[in-house]
Structures are given as structure tokens and as C-alpha cells.
Amino acid sequence: xxxxxxxxxxxxIGNGIAGITCARHVRKRSPRxxxxxxxxxxHFFSRTALMYIYMGHMKYEHTxxxxxxxxxxxxxxxxxxxxxxxxxxxxxxxxxDETRMMYGDLVLATGSKSNFFxxxxxxxxxxxxxxxxxxxQRMEADTQGISRxxxxxxxxxxxxxxxxxHSRGIHVTFLVRESEFWRNVLPAEEAALISRHLRxxxxxxxxxxxxxxxxxxxxxxxxxxxxxxxxxxxxxFAGITVGVSPNTEMARQSGIxxxxxxxxxxxxxxxxxxxxxxxxCAQYRTPPPGRRAIEPLWYTGxxxxxxxxxxxxGKRTAYQPGPWFNSAKFFDIEYQTxxxxxxxxxxxxxxxxxxxxxxxxxxxxxxxAASQKLIGINVFGIRLRHEMFDxxxxxxxxxxxxxxxxxxxxxxPEFYRTFEHEIARAFHTQTGITITPRPKSLLRIFKRxxxx
Amino acid sequence: MKSAEPSxxxxxxxPEGVGILRRSGFxxxxxxxxxxxxxxxxLVPVNAIALTVTLSAIVIGVTVYAWDLYRNVPPxxxxxxxxxxxxxxxxxxxxxxxxxxxxxxVALYWFPETLGLGKDGSNTGIVALFDPLxxxxxxxxxxxxxxxxxxxxxxxxxxxxxxxMLKYRHNRYQLIxxxxxxxxxxxxxxxxxxxxxxxxxxxAYFAKDIKNIWPLNYYFFYDWHLxxxxxxxxxxxxxxxxxxVLFLIGTPILTYFLGKRWYCSWVCGCGGLAETAGDPxxxxxxxxxxxxxxxxxxxxxxxxLVTIMTGATLYGYFSGQSEILGLSIYNYFQKPYGFLIGAxxxxxxxxxxxxxxxxxxxxxxxxxxxGYMGIIQRFKSRFRITTNGGQCISCGNCSTYCxxxxxxxxxxxxxxxxxxxSCVGCGICAAVCPRGVLKLENGPEEGxxxxxxxxxxxxxxxxxxxx
Numbered sequence: 066x067x068x069x070x071x072x073x074x075x076x077x078i079g080n081g082i083a084g085i086t087c088a089r090h091v092r093k094r095s096p097r098x099x100x101x102x103x104x105x106x107x108h109f110f111s112r113t114a115l116m117y118i119y120m121g122h123m124k125y126e127h128t129x130x131x132x133x134x135x136x137x138x139x140x141x142x143x144x145x146x147x148x149x150x151x152x153x154x155x156x157x158x159x160x161x162d163e164t165r166m167m168y169g170d171l172v173l174a175t176g177s178k179s180n181f182f183x184x185x186x187x188x189x190x191x192x193x194x195x196x197x198x199x200x201x202q203r204m205e206a207d208t209q210g211i212s213r214x215x216x217x218x219x220x221x222x223x224x225x226x227x228x229x230x231h232s233r234g235i236h237v238t239f240l241v242r243e244s245e246f247w248r249n250v251l252p253a254e255e256a257a258l259i260s261r262h263l264r265x266x267x268x269x270x271x272x273x274x275x276x277x278x279x280x281x282x283x284x285x286x287x288x289x290x291x292x293x294x295x296x297x298x299x300x301x302f303a304g305i306t307v308g309v310s311p312n313t314e315m316a317r318q319s320g321i322x323x324x325x326x327x328x329x330x331x332x333x334x335x336x337x338x339x340x341x342x343x344x345x346c347a348q349y350r351t352p353p354p355g356r357r358a359i360e361p362l363w364y365t366g367x368x369x370x371x372x373x374x375x376x377x378x379g380k381r382t383a384y385q386p387g388p389w390f391n392s393a394k395f396f397d398i399e400y401q402t403x404x405x406x407x408x409x410x411x412x413x414x415x416x417x418x419x420x421x422x423x424x425x426x427x428x429x430x431x432x433x434a435a436s437q438k439l440i441g442i443n444v445f446g447i448r449l450r451h452e453m454f455d456x457x458x459x460x461x462x463x464x465x466x467x468x469x470x471x472x473x474x475x476x477x478p479e480f481y482r483t484f485e486h487e488i489a490r491a492f493h494t495q496t497g498i499t500i501t502p503r504p505k506s507l508l509r510i511f512k513r514x515x516x517x
Numbered sequence: 518m519k520s521a522e523p524s525x526x527x528x529x530x531x532p533e534g535v536g537i538l539r540r541s542g543f544x545x546x547x548x549x550x551x552x553x554x555x556x557x558x559x560l561v562p563v564n565a566i567a568l569t570v571t572l573s574a575i576v577i578g579v580t581v582y583a584w585d586l587y588r589n590v591p592p593x594x595x596x597x598x599x600x601x602x603x604x605x606x607x608x609x610x611x612x613x614x615x616x617x618x619x620x621x622x623v624a625l626y627w628f629p630e631t632l633g634l635g636k637d638g639s640n641t642g643i644v645a646l647f648d649p650l651x652x653x654x655x656x657x658x659x660x661x662x663x664x665x666x667x668x669x670x671x672x673x674x675x676x677x678x679x680x681x682m683l684k685y686r687h688n689r690y691q692l693i694x695x696x697x698x699x700x701x702x703x704x705x706x707x708x709x710x711x712x713x714x715x716x717x718x719x720x721a722y723f724a725k726d727i728k729n730i731w732p733l734n735y736y737f738f739y740d741w742h743l744x745x746x747x748x749x750x751x752x753x754x755x756x757x758x759x760x761x762v763l764f765l766i767g768t769p770i771l772t773y774f775l776g777k778r779w780y781c782s783w784v785c786g787c788g789g790l791a792e793t794a795g796d797p798x799x800x801x802x803x804x805x806x807x808x809x810x811x812x813x814x815x816x817x818x819x820x821x822l823v824t825i826m827t828g829a830t831l832y833g834y835f836s837g838q839s840e841i842l843g844l845s846i847y848n849y850f851q852k853p854y855g856f857l858i859g860a861x862x863x864x865x866x867x868x869x870x871x872x873x874x875x876x877x878x879x880x881x882x883x884x885x886x887x888g889y890m891g892i893i894q895r896f897k898s899r900f901r902i903t904t905n906g907g908q909c910i911s912c913g914n915c916s917t918y919c920x921x922x923x924x925x926x927x928x929x930x931x932x933x934x935x936x937x938x939s940c941v942g943c944g945i946c947a948a949v950c951p952r953g954v955l956k957l958e959n960g961p962e963e964g965x966x967x968x969x970x971x972x973x974x975x976x977x978x979x980x981x982x983x984x
Binding site: 114122128130132262265368382383384397401450452476481482 | 590591592593594596597598599600601602606687688689690693805806903905906907908910911912913914916917926927930944947948949951952953956957958960961963964972973974975976977978
């Protein structure tokens, strides 16, 4: 195998957040040719915003973070084609229109696919997952004028689909396998909080319920689902949101080693020279400490792209994520998490939980039972400053420190009511530790040490 | 036991149908507006009762409509269907509304007689409809089309301000900001000036809206206006001094500490209308870089023009000349500025085109006061919109709902603070953000502008200094 020359392009398959971030950061550091291939859309759009297109908050064009001229100006070539096979020997891509393309380096950023577990009737018209732009177009077409829908699977995409359908006045029944919404990720109280909120919006939430089969009408369209309890629920549309899996088929068929995802080391290198994988489709052979092997998340996709861009431009860099964070919004309630909050506290962990009387705001701090060191927080209905918790987690601060300085971390809009004192009182009740919350300090917020 | 059967009406948790209350509210407000249009066409009686009923009907109708619209849904962002409804997505109904509004502004500025403006108290049509109210304030039928406009403007801000507050009832920043802008319009811009007008009848006129500062109020230094203030006793001197102090000292200090929002989205009448009546159209502003390039030139060009025009005016005032360098100050400076900027830009295009170009066209491309404060905000202010570390998902809600056309997302996804001359601090970007990424705040100048942000949470990158 010959070494690639600088003139051979970096080819990225997939124009999602991982692939595009990689392309942009390579371009910032190097003039080498960059090609991004996608069969899904001409341009990069924000996958997380698909729901807002359906709900009428935005149009597709609003979800594109860069104007179309951006790619020309930055000399990033966009190709709208479908790759069927990679010839890793000749370093050549085969497209479905029988054309080919040479690559110098190849980045696989092919994302995920919606899971389907082989239910009878899962291929009926009006049954689908939600991941891609074509999924959205299909959902738009198949939900015109309908009155009832069922969504299966109580996770983040599931609740988005529920909100989307609900926004069109469609009655939604939501089948959730767990005892409360997202209980496999959220502790019981928070899961219950969101379950309540879903019901407040009139969602027919069915807990401890799974899908058994989907029933067709005469035209081959879904007319009902049957639940694990044997109940038949009439519907004209069924959203299947029971998780996603890495989209690895093409890589697998091209002889690139995969387990659930495309296997990579800490530099996102597959075992084939000059072939890398990032984003949802990648699986770490050795996950970074405290991380799962596959992390199908917007933020991790971005981090992967940034990191690999360094390697591809001559600065070989291992992926080294900092403290975990994530966020979501469930109808009207925002959620943020920093650090590691498990659905059920581990042996060595203790948790403090406060919930507002209105039942729409909560704060949980998980800490080490012995050292009192903060392990993670969950917050609903209140915004908190990422940088502050990132700093406290890195510094190994105690839970008491966080409660004492919570005002510094508040990120709610100005004039919002604050709950630091109420939270401190609840902390005293639960732990016996008395803390007087300090007032917000601009000095501490804006002049904290920079970690570099 | 829950039933899976559809169409059990009692169990139907979706009150999606439009109820009688909402229909009534809408019909009431619509009827009132129709009455105004009929009065304009001189087809209906005009008297005190008709006016009272009409104006009350607008406020009550809008309030009832909005209350019913939002009461059955939990508090939260209410943007469902914004881009699927033709009245708000720049579609056919948007254009119809835009054309009607524009026609009204054309009549208002250039053909007031078509509204019924007569000579010496012989008004007819819609102007005559407002005579009783003018008489109530000043004791005379000195109604001009501007009184009609001012009254309707205030009614629009109050009624649609109530709607806005119901829509954003979960957001205390929006509630407080909107209350202030409504009170500011009702009292500072409308009631107090009218009452003062009534108390000073027979004296030379000067503008009595104390917050309408030069250069937004471009005629502040015109001969007749300066003389009006100088001849207006203690009150006139108060307004002269207040006008100068607010421009020279008040504006820079407040803008330094709070950003230009203290004026643009908290106090200003143009901003007040944009934030209330214009709220359904905020998403129509262009976010293209090309629009921003035009904006930068245009708003600062207007600022230069108003300064030149005012310079010529003051030269004329102090020298007693009517010409400068052989050019008539009126014909070459004041008249073109008043026509092109004062009327055509700020009025006809600025408001008439709300449903097509968005709600802040004037504030963004034209207002010289906004231009002046923008320079302060950009270079010497404590105001910024902070982004929350790495939490941005690039969804685009912030940019879409920015009425000033700022591509907020471009900053947020990089973790860069938003420090932009044009930001009026309405706070809607922060409200619509689904991940709690944006926060308007005043803080130390140091570190306010972070041009090379690093994404939090990716340590390998920090160590290797990718930028």
C-alpha cells in the first residue's frame, strides 16, 4: 500500500455534526482537499432540530448552521452520493451510481440507525423511527390529517416524537417499558417528574408497557398496536424510538472490524490504515474512564470531530473527554446534567434531592459517601452554568461547596426566582449539614482560573 | 381503567378546537378594527361613545383571545405552527397585512386628509372619531392624524403587550421588561405628553415625550422646536436640559452598565411596538451575512446623515442663516431627512413591512440612536449574552427568533459570548433555547469578548490548543 500524498483528499462519509466538525477543523489547520459525502442532504443541518421543523418553529433552512456559500468559500467539497463499498486496498470508494473516488484519508461518520426489534408489522406504512431528514419527510407525509398515534420507547427521541405529534393536535399514546419515563437513565423522582409533566400535556402515558405487534389495515397501513398487556390501541401512525445503533453495514461489508460499532482506538483509528471512525458509528476498543463504548450524542460527535482533525493535520491527539455533561428538554421542562448521575445510586454514593413544591423543578447532587466529593448533578427547570460545574468536578469539590456556591452557577435569565436557600434548607434536613448559601459573586463567576 | 377507544369526548385531553371565548375575543377585536376602517371610509358615526367602545373592544378582545389561547396549555414556549401559518411565515396573509399597514402609513405621513384631517377643527372620518378624546385632554378639537396614530399605537402596545405577557408568563425577564415598555408607552409617550399639552394650550409646541431622545427624535434641534422649549417656561427648559443630558450622559452611562437594551427593548416606543405587536413577526428577519453587511453600512450612514443634518440646522439656528454653503438648510437637509428617514424608513417600511421583513427593520437598519448606543455596547459596555459552555446543539431557535437578525447560534455553538452592536437585549434567544445555553447579563468588561473560545469538556483539544 502506498502512502497518501498531500494532494489526495481527506474524504469524510457523513455530513452530521461529527463529520462536519472534523472537516471544518481540518480546514482551519490545513489547505489539503476535503470532501464530505452524504446521501441524506446537500448540506449540514442540525439533527437535533428536526422536531422543530415538524412543529413549525423553524423551517429546514433555519436548521443549517452555515449558509450554503460557506462550503465553497472554505473549499470543502460536498458530494451528494451514497457509498456502497470501500476498497481499502486501493483506497477507493464505490458509489451506488457506479462511480468511484480516491481518498488519502477516510473518515467514517455514518451516524446511527433506528432500532427495530423484529415486531410483526414493523414494516407497515406509518411505522417509523426518527433519526434522519428523510425520516422527518416521511413522518410529515404519513401524519397528514391523522388523529391518533402511538410512540414506543421512553427515551429522548421518543419524547420528542410525542411532542411533535402532540403539537399537531394528534392524540398520542406513549408506551414506556420502564416504571416511569426514562427510568433507565433518570433516578425515580426525576423520572416521575417528567411523567407527570407528560400527563399534564394530555399524553396517554402507558408505563411498564411494551410493544407486541403492529396491525395492518386493508391498505397495508398501521391501524393499531398491540401492547405486551394484550391491549389493542388504535392509531394511524406508530413511532418506534427504542434506541439507535451504529450505522456500520457498509464498513462491515468492506472488511473494517466492527462489533456493535466501528472499532477505533483512542485516536479514532480503525485497524485499517488511513481509515478513521467518529461520532455515533464509532465504538471505542477501550472506552475512556467512566465512559460507555458507544456515545451517540451531539456533543461527543463534535468532540470526536475536533480531536480527529488534530490527528489528520499532523498533531496526533488522543480523545480525552472531560467531565460528562448533557441536556434535554421535555416539553416545557429543561434538563441539564453534569458529572455522573446514575439511575440508581451506587454503593459508595449518596444523593441529595430537592424538588420544588410546584413539581416542575428539581436539583439532585450525587456525592461520594466517604469523601463528600461531588460526583454529579441533575437539574430540572433551572439552568446552571456548565463551566462552574466543570470546574467543581475537576477540582474535586465537595457537595457542600456546590450548595454553598450554587448562586454562582445559576444560569437562569435575570429576575428569575432563585432557590439556593430552599435547596440549602433541604440539604440540611436530609444530611444534617448546615450551609449558608453565598450570594452570587461576579468575581468568582467571571474570573475563575482557566483550565488549559 | 383507561380506554384506548378514540373519540371519547370527555376523556379527550386535547382542547384543540377553538372555543366560543376565543372566537368572541377575536371577533370583538376584529369588529373594532373594522369600525376604525369604516370610520376611515366615513361610513359609520363618529362620537365619544363609538370611540370608547372601539378602543375598549380592542383591548378587551385581544386580552380575551390571548387568555383563552394560552390558558389551557402549560407555561412554556409557544411557537407551534409559526412557520406553517401564512400570517406569520411571510405568506399570503402576511402580505395582505403588510399592504394594509403600509397603506395606513402612507396615508398617515403623506395624505392625512384622506384620513379625515380637516382645517381648524373640521375633521371628518377616523380623525374626527378621535376628536372627543383630544378634547378630553386639551379642551380643543386640535386632533391631528398624529393624535390618532399615537392613540392607536398605545392601544396596540398595551393590548398586544398583554398577549405577549400571557404567552411568556413563565419568564420573569419578559414579564418585567414588557410591563416596563407598556408603562413607558402609556405614560411617558402618551398620557403625560397629552396632559402637559392640555396644560400648556396656546403656547408654542414642543415634543413632550421625554424619552424620545435625539437623534431618534431628529427634529429636537429644529428652530421651531428649540424655540418652543425655550419659550415654554420651566417645563420647556426641563425638556431641553433633559434631552441634552439624556443623550450626552444618561445614554452612555446606562448603556455601559446595562447594554442598549435599557432603551431599545425596555423604554423605546418603536421597540415597544416591535416587541408586542411585532412579536409574531420577529422570526422573519434575515440572518444572512449579506444582510448584516448592509446593516452595518446603513445604520451608521443614517447616524452620519442625522449628525450632518443637525449640524446644518444648528449652524442655521445660531447664525440666523437659512443656507449653509449656499444650500438651503430646509430643502437640502431637513426635508430630505424627514421624508426619507423620518417618514419612509421609520414609519412606512419600519412598521408597514412587519409581516414581511420582520419587526425590527427600522431598529436594525436605520435608527441612529440605536447606532449610537450600538457603538457603545460593542466597545465599552458590561453587557453580553453569555453562552453556557458546551451545551449548544446548534438547533437554530435562537437565530431564528432573533428579531435583529443576529446569527446567535454562530456564537453559541463555539461557546463564544455574543457581543454585538445590534443586540437589543429582548431576551427571546435565551427564552427559546431548549438547552439553557444563553444568558443576558452584565458583568466585568474583562473577558467579555472571547474571540477564541475553547469547547468545554474536550480536554485533548485544550491541551493541544486547537483554535
